[in-house]
Amino acid sequence: MSSSNNFTVLRDEQKKLVFEKLKNKKGIAYYRKGSYSDEIIWQDRKFLFPSPLKKIQAGMWVFRSVLNDVKNYVIDKKIIAKKQLPVNYWNDKNKKYRGKVTATDLDHAYWRIAYIEGIIKPKTYENGLQIKDKSIRLAALANLSSSKEYQIIIDGVLTDKTKVFKYNQVYHKVYNNIRYTCYEHMNILAEMLADDFICYKTDCIYYKDTPKNRDLVQVYLDSVNMEWKQLIEPDKAEMKKEDIETN
Numbered sequence: 001m002s003s004s005n006n007f008t009v010l011r012d013e014q015k016k017l018v019f020e021k022l023k024n025k026k027g028i029a030y031y032r033k034g035s036y037s038d039e040i041i042w043q044d045r046k047f048l049f050p051s052p053l054k055k056i057q058a059g060m061w062v063f064r065s066v067l068n069d070v071k072n073y074v075i076d077k078k079i080i081a082k083k084q085l086p087v088n089y090w091n092d093k094n095k096k097y098r099g100k101v102t103a104t105d106l107d108h109a110y111w112r113i114a115y116i117e118g119i120i121k122p123k124t125y126e127n128g129l130q131i132k133d134k135s136i137r138l139a140a141l142a143n144l145s146s147s148k149e150y151q152i153i154i155d156g157v158l159t160d161k162t163k164v165f166k167y168n169q170v171y172h173k174v175y176n177n178i179r180y181t182c183y184e185h186m187n188i189l190a191e192m193l194a195d196d197f198i199c200y201k202t203d204c205i206y207y208k209d210t211p212k213n214r215d216l217v218q219v220y221l222d223s224v225n226m227e228w229k230q231l232i233e234p235d236k237a238e239m240k241k242e243d244i245e246t247n
Contacts, residue, residue: 007039007046009060015040015049023156030150030165031158036060036139041150059136065124066114066140070174073119079173085183089190090199094208097198102209104217107227109182109203111137116225117181119174144168145175185224189217204231 010018018040022029029042036056038049050060106112108129115125128137145167152161186200193216196208207213214230221228 007048007064009048009050009064012038012049012052018042018047019158022153025156027155029153030163031153032148032150034148036136039148039150040153042153055133056136059131059133062124062128062131062137062140063143065128066120066144069120069124070144070171074170074174079170079177081173082177082180082184084176085180085187087179087183088199088201089186091190091195091197093195094198097208100209101198101206102214103204103206103231104214104221104228105231106182106185106203106221107229108134108137109226110141110178112226113178113181114141117178119178141175141178144171185221185226189220192216192220 015038022040022042027043029040032039036051037060040047040049048060048063050057111120111125111128111134114120115122120128128140131137147164147166149162149164152159152163154161182203183200186203186205189205190197190200193205193207193213196210196213198206198208200206205217207217218228218230
């Protein structure tokens with residue numbers, strides 16, 4: 001059984017009831033304690049017990065929605081893995097640059113790319129933006145590519161033995177393609193900026209601050225339908241694209 005299959009969500013307090021039912025039951029089950037939820041796999045069924053924290057409980061729906069959307073996305077598709085690119089990259093020529101620097105930061109980059117590429121549906125995308133803790137959105141996407149280690153329950157007894165469930169290979173490609181699409185944008189911008197490029201870190205690109213460079217980066221990101229904010233100075237407020245356009 002893959003650890004990315006569908007699941008049943010139960011309340012945290014119901015976990016004890018499931019463990020009680022497992023007592024004296026012959027066979028194998030699995031248990032995992034996670035950051036956002038605990039999991040029990042029993043008879044090819046997965047049960048999730050979300051953290052009692054309200055902000056986590058309110059966002060747990062997104063894990064199921066992402067899985068369902070991706071399942072529909074890959075139907076009748078041959079997913080080709082994109083070229084692997086670095087998550088961070090520096091221009092060695094500018095490592096000692098001490099002039100004026102600015103940066104353009106992508107808003108919810110992975111989530112936006114998943115939507116633009118048709119991997120998640122518009123409803124999932126829009127509702128996901130309402131989740132206050134963005135780490136939950138990121139976790140829902142990363143879940144596509146996560147191997148998970150479970151403790152083995154033997155005949156109802158939780159043991160110290162463990163088993164690793166590998167990620168779904170196709171979903172793994174989908175998630176990595178989201179990441180590498182982001183880094184592709186960063187690399188394209190780096191080439192466009194040429195000697196004025198300083199570095200990029202995941203979804204934020206740093207470069208020598210000139211009106212021409214800002215316009216170049218912003219126009220490109222608009223052309224690929226990405227949302228962004230301009231970082232003016234490290235100690236000053238960030239300016240949204242909408243604010244720039246109205247000034």
